[in-house]
Amino acid sequence: MAKILSGKELARTMREEMKIELKELKKKHNVVPGLAVILIGDDPASISYIKEKEKACNNIGIFSREYRFPGHYQEAELLDLIKDLNQSPQIHGILVQLPLPEHINEEKVLYAINPEKDVDGFHPVNIGRMMIGAPCFLPCTPAGIQQLLLRNDIEISGKHVVIVGRSNIVGKPLAMMLLQKKPGANATVTVCHTRTKNMAEITRQADILIVAAGRPHTINAEMVSEGVVVIDVGMNRVEDKTKKKGYRLVGDVEFEAVSQKASAISPVPGGVGPMTITMLLHNTIQAAKTSAGIKN
Numbered sequence: 241m242a243k244i245l246s247g248k249e250l251a252r253t254m255r256e257e258m259k260i261e262l263k264e265l266k267k268k269h270n271v272v273p274g275l276a277v278i279l280i281g282d283d284p285a286s287i288s289y290i291k292e293k294e295k296a297c298n299n300i301g302i303f304s305r306e307y308r309f310p311g312h313y314q315e316a317e318l319l320d321l322i323k324d325l326n327q328s329p330q331i332h333g334i335l336v337q338l339p340l341p342e343h344i345n346e347e348k349v350l351y352a353i354n355p356e357k358d359v360d361g362f363h364p365v366n367i368g369r370m371m372i373g374a375p376c377f378l379p380c381t382p383a384g385i386q387q388l389l390l391r392n393d394i395e396i397s398g399k400h401v402v403i404v405g406r407s408n409i410v411g412k413p414l415a416m417m418l419l420q421k422k423p424g425a426n427a428t429v430t431v432c433h434t435r436t437k438n439m440a441e442i443t444r445q446a447d448i449l450i451v452a453a454g455r456p457h458t459i460n461a462e463m464v465s466e467g468v469v470v471i472d473v474g475m476n477r478v479e480d481k482t483k484k485k486g487y488r489l490v491g492d493v494e495f496e497a498v499s500q501k502a503s504a505i506s507p508v509p510g511g512v513g514p515m516t517i518t519m520l521l522h523n524t525i526q527a528a529k530t531s532a533g534i535k536n
């Protein structure tokens with residue numbers, strides 16, 4: 241039976257460590273990190289994500305401010321708000337929840353955030369820095385996956401990592417991170433996507449298989465080899481009348497069958513999800529420390 245890579249447990253441990261660090265920051269330097277979270281529209285998944293983020297901030301002692309606007313909120317107003325937040329001394333991190341409504345240009349909005357406050361790691365400056373291995377904010381989901389592997393003593397160096405999915409938020413940045421000539425990386429990376437031919441042939445070659453396709457049943461037991469480590473990034477809502485909310489969360493991987501062959505596997509929920517938020521907290525603390533001139 242596969243080892244369960246519990247992001248929930250690791251997130252709890254890391255957040256306890258951060259609580260201690262935050263107390264020290266306050267006591268020694270009078271610094272309280274602050275995060276602004278902006279949501280436009282009323283997408284239920286996005287609302288639930290930002291609530292989780294706010295709860296996590298409050299739990300560990302990060303100041304958080306939520307900005308919620310209706311779907312018809314204008315791009316110019318959003319850009320003005322970001323300009324103000326870029327100047328605000330209480331705010332060290334700015335997060336604009338994606339996806340944005342169609343009438344707002346995502347690229348323009350992400351460019352407007354000061355890269356020093358870009359705790360999502362989505363600004364092209366941070367993406368560029370990551371690409372060349374320079375110090376930067378790492379995007380939260382890929383960073384959370386890397387931590388989940390490292391803190392479970394799973395060797396990445398020299399391993400064949402196969403990533404399924406090429407999004408700007410997960411697949412592409414993760415490939416670049418694991419490719420770096422650095423501790424916790426040095427992998428041989430293959431990225432599969434919707435146009436990949438014979439995907440099962442490639443996924444079967446994986447030592448570590450990371451699935452961020454956004455579609456249930458993307459990976460079944462025939463598509464993996466014995467002993468593979470599987471990270472399931474999927475967060476799909478499927479209708480379930482037996483649940484109070486009317487749905488349940490499932491990943492992209494057929495968990496029951498694949499866990500019979502895998503040596504380790506992350507569950508959904510309780511796998512990557514809590515790690516993403518944990519890395520957001522980490523980045524916000526880093527942003528506050530950098531702005532106060534505090535070294536790590």
Ligand code: GUN
Pocket residue numbers: 335336337338339360380381409516
């Ligand atoms: N939408 C889905 N995942 C994310 C994320 O990590 N950050 C932001 N800002 N939006 C998202």
